[in-house]
Amino acid sequence: MERSKTQPYHHGQLREALVTSGRALLEEKGIRGFTLRECARRAGVSHAAPAYHFASIDDLLAELAARGFDELAAAMTAEADRVKGAEDAATGRLVGQGVGYMAFAAGNPALFQLMSSREANRLDTPALAAAADKVRSLHAAAVEAVIPHASGEIKQRMADFVGASVHGFISLLLDGQIGGKDSSRALKARGLSLLSAMAETVIRTGG
Amino acid sequence: MERSKTQPYHHGQLREALVTSGRALLEEKGIRGFTLRECARRAGVSHAAPAYHFASIDDLLAELAARGFDELAAAMTAEADRVKGAEDAATGRLVGQGVGYMAFAAGNPALFQLMSSREANRLDTPALAAAADKVRSLHAAAVEAVIPHASGEIKQRMADFVGASVHGFISLLLDGQIGGKDSSRALKARGLSLLSAMAETVIRTGG
């Protein structure tokens, strides 16, 4: 196979290129349509090339999931920072993080589903575990700030509650099990309504 | 290929046999390890045989998901009936349905994940849509009974809330994102605690 100067034998950035093409492919085709050979094709290399950078297809998926959790945590923090200055700062952050969580999931539905799948969890690389943990601690910290004087047990149960409400709502929405024919605006309102009911429960239970 | 009398050329019950072997395979290997050829193998037929009963592998998965929703609805109803006679009957049913939901998911994790996946939703057969709708209406009916005098909007939002809390908690638990090292008993307690906080929120918001 002949090669031009713009297509050297060594790619140089193949790992990153595979992550990029993989992420796009995941959103296009979904988890069941995701193939390593197509990732390689889009990165312009042979189907055997990825093996040097990823031990297996699951290894690439784990990397995508880990980066997804990093982005999710960043989206939560960014949205919480954006809305600070509302009535109660702590409650604002709790709700803001929920908004950031939902916005990330809505913008990256297939990646989010991968992150929420048992297969992603099964092959837990340290990077994946650490990234997922970051998201949990953000929820816990926001709850802590809202109900600082509650018992540890109450705090943990409210963290469960917050994580479950936020994750459950956006998951059901993306699966099409909530609000089939509602407009995007109406769905956002339903999401915000849920987050505010959630925040009230935290305040009432822990205060 | 020679054939004994116990292995006739025509299977007779192949559709049901494929559903049975498919469901077992799904739980064993997970969604990514699920193959039509292995289903056929376990049912004792050639790999081409399933094509007569299911148009594609997605068609079989849709059937598994639809039956899963039927079972899920039955599990919710059964558990709600079992606990009736508690303090408040309506609240007991609301919580009981949540317990039934979580128990089904915990007992059939891979099937539950399939039911909660975008791919299951994408190829929406009428049977699948109807079965999924049943679960939603059970949540809605339980909320209705707890807060009969609330507005339609409040009722819908509380139904969102109930669906999200229950689904989110068990999903995060099965993904390993909640209570990694907790015992089974401790996890059940956390689930019940979440359900009771959820019920209180419904009563307070809608009453």
Add this chain to the structure above:
DNA sequence: ACCTGAACACCGTTCAAGT
């Protein structure tokens, strides 16, 4: 009508060989 076996175009992974 229902099922088989061969065929086709895929797939993940491995590995000698190339650069």
Add this chain to the structure above:
DNA sequence: ACCTGAACACCGTTCAAGT
């Protein structure tokens, strides 16, 4: 060190042929 091309054992789907 990084990548290729061939090879292997799979896979979903199709289709002529068998019962």
